[in-house]
Amino acid sequence: MTAPLHKAHPAGPGRALPDTQQGMRRRNLARVMHTVSAEGPLSRAAVASRIGLTRAAVSTLVDELIRCGLLEELGPERPGRVGRGRPGSALAVSGHGPAGIGAEIGVDHLAVCAVDLRGEIRARVVRQGTNRDRSPEPVIEELTGLVRRVVAEVAREGLWPAGLAVAVPGLVARDARTVVRAPNLGWHDTDLGSLLPAELPLTVDNEANFGALAELWLGEGTPRDFVHVSAEIGIGAGVVVDGRLLRGTRGFAGELGHVPVRPDGPECACGGRGCLEQYAGEEAVLRAAGLAPGEDRVGLLAGRATEGDEDVRRALRDAGEALGVALTGAVNLLDPESVVLGGALAGLAPWLLPSLRSELARRTAGPACPVSVSGLGPEGPLLGAAHWVVRGVLDDPAGVAEVGVRG
Amino acid sequence: MTAPLHKAHPAGPGRALPDTQQGMRRRNLARVMHTVSAEGPLSRAAVASRIGLTRAAVSTLVDELIRCGLLEELGPERPGRVGRGRPGSALAVSGHGPAGIGAEIGVDHLAVCAVDLRGEIRARVVRQGTNRDRSPEPVIEELTGLVRRVVAEVAREGLWPAGLAVAVPGLVARDARTVVRAPNLGWHDTDLGSLLPAELPLTVDNEANFGALAELWLGEGTPRDFVHVSAEIGIGAGVVVDGRLLRGTRGFAGELGHVPVRPDGPECACGGRGCLEQYAGEEAVLRAAGLAPGEDRVGLLAGRATEGDEDVRRALRDAGEALGVALTGAVNLLDPESVVLGGALAGLAPWLLPSLRSELARRTAGPACPVSVSGLGPEGPLLGAAHWVVRGVLDDPAGVAEVGVRG
DNA sequence: ACTATTTCGTCATGGCCGTTTACAAATTAG
DNA sequence: CTAATTTGTAAACGGCCATGACGAAATAGT
Numbered sequence A, B: 001m002t003a004p005l006h007k008a009h010p011a012g013p014g015r016a017l018p019d020t021q022q023g024m025r026r027r028n029l030a031r032v033m034h035t036v037s038a039e040g041p042l043s044r045a046a047v048a049s050r051i052g053l054t055r056a057a058v059s060t061l062v063d064e065l066i067r068c069g070l071l072e073e074l075g076p077e078r079p080g081r082v083g084r085g086r087p088g089s090a091l092a093v094s095g096h097g098p099a100g101i102g103a104e105i106g107v108d109h110l111a112v113c114a115v116d117l118r119g120e121i122r123a124r125v126v127r128q129g130t131n132r133d134r135s136p137e138p139v140i141e142e143l144t145g146l147v148r149r150v151v152a153e154v155a156r157e158g159l160w161p162a163g164l165a166v167a168v169p170g171l172v173a174r175d176a177r178t179v180v181r182a183p184n185l186g187w188h189d190t191d192l193g194s195l196l197p198a199e200l201p202l203t204v205d206n207e208a209n210f211g212a213l214a215e216l217w218l219g220e221g222t223p224r225d226f227v228h229v230s231a232e233i234g235i236g237a238g239v240v241v242d243g244r245l246l247r248g249t250r251g252f253a254g255e256l257g258h259v260p261v262r263p264d265g266p267e268c269a270c271g272g273r274g275c276l277e278q279y280a281g282e283e284a285v286l287r288a289a290g291l292a293p294g295e296d297r298v299g300l301l302a303g304r305a306t307e308g309d310e311d312v313r314r315a316l317r318d319a320g321e322a323l324g325v326a327l328t329g330a331v332n333l334l335d336p337e338s339v340v341l342g343g344a345l346a347g348l349a350p351w352l353l354p355s356l357r358s359e360l361a362r363r364t365a366g367p368a369c370p371v372s373v374s375g376l377g378p379e380g381p382l383l384g385a386a387h388w389v390v391r392g393v394l395d396d397p398a399g400v401a402e403v404g405v406r407g
Numbered sequence C: 001a002c003t004a005t006t007t008c009g010t011c012a013t014g015g016c017c018g019t020t021t022a023c024a025a026a027t028t029a030g
Numbered sequence D: 001c002t003a004a005t006t007t008g009t010a011a012a013c014g015g016c017c018a019t020g021a022c023g024a025a026a027t028a029g030t
Helices: A021-038 A044-051 A055-067 A136-155 A207-218 A282-289 A297-307 A310-334 A344-362 A377-395 A397-404 B021-038 B044-051 B055-067 B136-155 B207-218 B282-289 B297-307 B310-334 B344-362 B377-395 B397-404
Strands: A071-076 A089-093 A098-105 A109-116 A121-128 A160-168 A178-182 A187-191 A202-206 A226-231 A235-241 A338-343 A371-373 B071-076 B089-093 B098-105 B109-116 B121-128 B160-168 B178-182 B187-191 B202-206 B226-231 B235-241 B338-341 B371-373
Touching (some): A021 A044, A021 A071, A109 A377, A207 A226, A207 A235, A310 A344, A310 B235, A344 A371, A377 A397, B021 B044, B021 B377, B098 B377, B207 B226, B235 B310, B377 B397
16 A cells, blocks of 8 residues: 555656765865856855855865865955955865866877866867777777877876766767767777776767867856757767756757658658768758868868859858758757757858758747857867866865876 | 956856755655655665665654645555565555646647546546637636636645646747737737736746656656657657756747758748648648548548558658758757657657658668657647646655645 | 575764854944 | 954864664574
């Protein structure tokens, strides 16, 4: 009798961890870090009023964070003090503590960078050259070399790596280690965790996802609910809901490229017909524009379009229209605050946007969802990866401090 | 210098509330309630081991919950004790404390029910009769009468109402009070909060959303990531991500009915062309089947299909195909663990499913997303609404106890 | 039947953590 | 130069969970 009528729901209220006093302290440490990180140099009193704790409590939290090297005292707060009382002592996130290492495996390049807690890029290495159809081992080996170089470089400035995040052009399993399918690299079911050095906590994710996160964290005026569309070769989207990335059960969410645009359209490699990629994918656009694939395909398209090449412009207009149809579906389903075009699409936006926007507006009752262009350029995914690690530190300073005190 | 390089993110780590000891206590009270609710009668020791606190701590939490009338002691735990030691005292959620009042404004009926913390339906009233194009005031007045009757009925059993949740067939703003657009009722921008009695905390939401929540909370084997598709007159979907309902910026998420299926298809009231509703909406299906709209349209379709009416079967097959196309888009975007057909679609599933499934499978690389049929019947949204209130109590027992001690 | 063992619920104690209260230090307004 | 204001810290306080011990209630083994 009185059998379980409500099903268990693991998420429950708050987190699944026992809500003990230590957990409380950890969360408050995180709140201090986030506040200082987000709102620049701040006095203890300012932090206290922002997070709703007392000055006394914040004092002890700050002391602990300073001892761990995550926060720094800049000295008496000079700038813009208007009030009358004693000036506070400015606190800032440390520029000599942990660093996030971001890496990107592109079809045509490898890149690694290091970002400190302040969000500053402290080192960056890029190696040009195609990785198409190279087997994973040599690529990862090369990447490992670049990572070591970057780590060594920032170590000279007193930074130590808190983790490594790798952006790949393909689907990544929810374990955040295994590349399930990366068509343009020719990789499938590859466990990068076993190939990369185990010293650093590793996160692997789709480049579209990291691009979306970069937009969320670094974009100007980006809301907490948006769809970030990017294209390298395929078309991927990062869906951000309430400030959190939507991953899906298997980690495959955001596959905008295979949303059906015309159910009876041309066949697609995915098995479907008339997928968005058949209209707005790089290959399809090049073909429609009468161009051959080669190096710097996006630059080529942009160049020709600027020169006034009608074939290219028409191809891009049609691609924008197809994007508009697919995004209408996405907008109806998700009701985001905006759609952001990033990656290669950002560079082609001038020719894509008009048809995309009009298609979206035409199909929407009421005000259409605004479409904007990312200002982050092609480095979005790389920055997103590095910042992923940084966010991890901000989200649980106590966790890394354990490891990092003697880093 | 050192300007805010990271943007503020209000969600931050955990909630925005200050993480004080009182908050910790409140969350632990909630954890106890959830655990007992989800896993039936449990001893204090069993609860303690499940939520990771000590027996002593749980004892005090339980005492407090019993004093508030939210938990009941059933006496020595008899059933299935296998171990050797002293038997525990079984705890169960109270059947005499707060109750959730759920209401549904359908096109053809009004319904109100009361559900206790155990999930048991303790009272229910239904009034048949169309509400199409009736103005809001008399409808809400009638609904208020039904609510009062239900509240009075359960009050005789010692239950007091903890809140009221109303399911409506239309779009609801994020304030959870205002019906922005309900085409089948002819309502727009109607603030139900000002029409309903203010005594009870009110939540208004789309019936598709409440249907999805009912599926999440009550469905057998329903995962934490799924898309729940339902149709009354329009086609709506409730998207559940990680056990949480996706609402969208304006609260309009899940508008599956206006996902484009054929970009050049027939015009739709939304301004678009070839929306799903033009192929799988009730009106469209009836027309395709050569039937006139009237009472119990779903029953009519199901009856004719069972009898073997080829026109009706074809119409449903085509509708299933269109649903398959639209859902392919949704599945690619969201990567849910499953798709669940509810509401009117559940009754028509035998004829919709084959074409829907094959379309979805054909367009998917790898294993297709499984499609199942809800077992909740047409009462899903009503139950979801009532349980919404119940969940609110479980999520913050301290909050309602303040109000309810002398309820 | 009796004892040893196991498990449950509770109580007293202790430690952790944010709050409250008080105060010295540092700056501005007049 | 004084009054007012604000900051940061220290001491006392109170709430909350952990720890450890204990009596109670059942079972297993002899």
